[in-house]
Amino acid sequence: MIVVRELGELRAERRRLPDPLGLVPTMGFLHEGHLSLVRRAKSEGRSVGVSIFVNPSQFGPQEDLAAYPRDLPRDLRLLEGEGVDLVWTPDAATIYPAAFQTWVTVEGVSQGLEGERRPGHFRGVATIVTKLFHAFEPQRAYFGQKDAQQAAVVRRMAADLDFDLEVVVCPTVREADGLALSSRNSYLSSEERRAATVLYRSLQAAEAAFAAGEREADRLRAILRSTLDQEPQARIQYVSAADPESLVELQGTVIRALLSMAVFIGKTRLIDNVVIGG
Numbered sequence: 001m002i003v004v005r006e007l008g009e010l011r012a013e014r015r016r017l018p019d020p021l022g023l024v025p026t027m028g029f030l031h032e033g034h035l036s037l038v039r040r041a042k043s044e045g046r047s048v049g050v051s052i053f054v055n056p057s058q059f060g061p062q063e064d065l066a067a068y069p070r071d072l073p074r075d076l077r078l079l080e081g082e083g084v085d086l087v088w089t090p091d092a093a094t095i096y097p098a099a100f101q102t103w104v105t106v107e108g109v110s111q112g113l114e115g116e117r118r119p120g121h122f123r124g125v126a127t128i129v130t131k132l133f134h135a136f137e138p139q140r141a142y143f144g145q146k147d148a149q150q151a152a153v154v155r156r157m158a159a160d161l162d163f164d165l166e167v168v169v170c171p172t173v174r175e176a177d178g179l180a181l182s183s184r185n186s187y188l189s190s191e192e193r194r195a196a197t198v199l200y201r202s203l204q205a206a207e208a209a210f211a212a213g214e215r216e217a218d219r220l221r222a223i224l225r226s227t228l229d230q231e232p233q234a235r236i237q238y239v240s241a242a243d244p245e246s247l248v249e250l251q252g253t254v255i256r257a258l259l260s261m262a263v264f265i266g267k268t269r270l271i272d273n274v275v276i277g278g
Contacts, residue, residue: 001080003087010088010135017047017085020139022168025132028052029069030078033173033181037142038082040170049086049136050079056092058124069186088135095131104130106153106160109247113240113260114149114271125150126157133163141165146172146180148258148273152247172272174200180272187268195233196265199272202227202239206259210276217241217250217257220276224261237262237269244275 004010014021022041026034041048052075059065072089079087103123110122133141141158143151151169158167173181178200179193188196206223214220224239241250244258256277263270 001076001084001087003076003089005089005091005094007090007094007135010086013086014049014136017049019047020045021047021049021085021136023132023136023138023141024048024050025129025141025143026050026052026075027054027068027183028075029071029183029186030075031173031181031183031185033144033146035078035082036173037144037170038079038084040168041140041142042083044140044168047085048083049088049138050084051088051090051132051136053088053090053095053128055095055124055128057096057127058121060118060120063118064184067187069183086136095128103127104157104161106157109152109156110149112247112249113238113242114262117237117262122150122153126153129154130157130161133158133165138165140168142168142170144172145169145275146182146272148244148260148275149247152245178204180270182270184268184270188265192233192266192268195231196268196270198228198231198234199261199263199270202261203259203272203274206241207274207276210254215253215255217252217254220254220257220259224259228261228263233265235264237264 002013022045024037024041054068056065104126105123106126115122155167177197179196202224205227206220209223220241221239228234228236239261241257241259250257258275260273
């Protein structure tokens with residue numbers, strides 16, 4: 001496994017790798033969710049590249065950039081064990097040099113849900129992913145369904161800017177009790193970790209209601225909210241039943257929907273989602 005820091009090094013090593021190459025962008029502190037993306041990339045291509053970069057431009061002023069968990073030596077051991085070919089670990093000055101002033105903004109699909117609560121977040125996401133696509137020149141790029149809006153933004157950006165690659169969205173990886181894997185889970189105390197399982201329970205409750213015939217968007221949102229309200233440590237930021245492609249909030253009868261939420265457990269903000277209706 002080759003590990004590089006500079007962009008010139010990355011491009012030189014990339015030219016030596018056979019196509020198709022699959023790219024897995026990460027912010028490090030890897031868990032089984034990230035590794036599942038690596039395995040998918042490995043199964044579908046001849047080379048795998050991974051980026052590890054905690055991207056400051058997708059954090060707001062009151063968010064956890066300084067505290068975001070990092071463990072590069074551990075990350076590299078895990079990636080080497082998975083047979084990754086090339087890892088890029090740039091610093092912020094490499095990605096955003098002093099004269100940097102160009103940003104990628106995706107309209108529409110970025111504006112509700114996470115975009116509404118985290119202004120500027122998806123500008124940072126779209127910009128770093130654009131730079132990663134140019135740097136690695138992958139044939140496929142792999143993202144997790146847990147960050148559903150991020151995946152939608154990246155898909156829209158890749159289509160609109162004519163990137164010659166496939167954006168592959170892979171299923172959310174969960175603990176045995178249903179909690180979606182996330183680097184931020186490391187912030188949770190043992191009691192908060194127990195309480196955090198309410199996110200998936202609420203999604204399951206709404207999913208079960210839909211399977212039993214419930215089709216009203218407002219009722220599905222109410223089921224999410226009422227289940228979350230049963231957990232005293234859960235503080236709801238939003239619940240949503242939105243169109244899975246446009247992410248516009250649905251009204252009336254639901255045929256297909258992205259059910260999603262952002263919930264604070266203690267000081268830790270967690271997100272989760274499922275798609276219902278096929």
